[in-house]
Amino acid sequence: MKIKFSGVTKVFKPDIVALKDVHLEIAKGEFVYVVGATGSGKSTLLRMITREVLPTKGSVSVGDTNLRKMRPSDIPYYRRDVGLVAQDFKLIPHLTVLENVSFVMEAMSVPSKMVEYRANKVIEQVGLWRRRFMRPPQLSGGEQQRVAIARALANSPSLFVADEPTGNLDFRTSADVMKILLAINAAGVTVVMTTHNQYIVDSYRQRVIELNSGRVVRDEHSGRYTPDDDV
Secondary structure, three states: OEEEEEEEEEEEEEOOEEEEEEEEOOOOOOOOEEEEEOOOOOHHHHHHHOOOOOOOEEEEEEOOOOOOHHHHHHHHHHHOOOOEEEOOOOOOOOOOHHHHHHHHHHHOOOOOHHHHHHHHHHHHHOOOOOOOOHHHOOOOOOHHHHHHHHHHHHOOOOOOEOOOOOOOOOHHHHHHHHHHHHHHHHHEEEEEEEEOOHHHHOOOOEEEEEEEEEEEEEEEEOOOOOHHHHO
């Protein structure tokens, strides 16, 4: 799905400016890294896309939908088409991998046969078929991250949003996660991810959007984590 930020400013009470006059377009099917220091506005940008936060000024559109004008009753339907992976995974510890992936679809009243088919498909896609009956505490951090990705993919979203998906992972595991995300993107899904991982950005070159104090200070196709002039 295409994403468009038009003059977006977000101020949290009492006077914290998280985003300031952001103008940005992300085309359908793009892969975009959002980089910047802690507190630069990266997570707020993602939360705008998932409609968890509304702009103080300006508008955010995803596809043909202006998120500011979206009715509250339409938000759950919109989020079915947005795969979200949060920093803390948000897995349910007493459920198995299969049950964690199935849970969201069951809550949306997806027919049971479809739930079973989709859950098994995405679990195999992320390489966890042999772990499907294990619970999150029995898995490594990288495996838990892959469960979170599988759950986000279960509804075949058009847009995939990931907040620091390699943040606490080692080199090899981060590379495995990136291969999954690039495969998702190759299938036509728009991917937007925040990251502090310079190696990942420099190794898997894609569009880089850099934020500083809530402003877009760099927008570079096939970019590096830092501008080439600084390398």
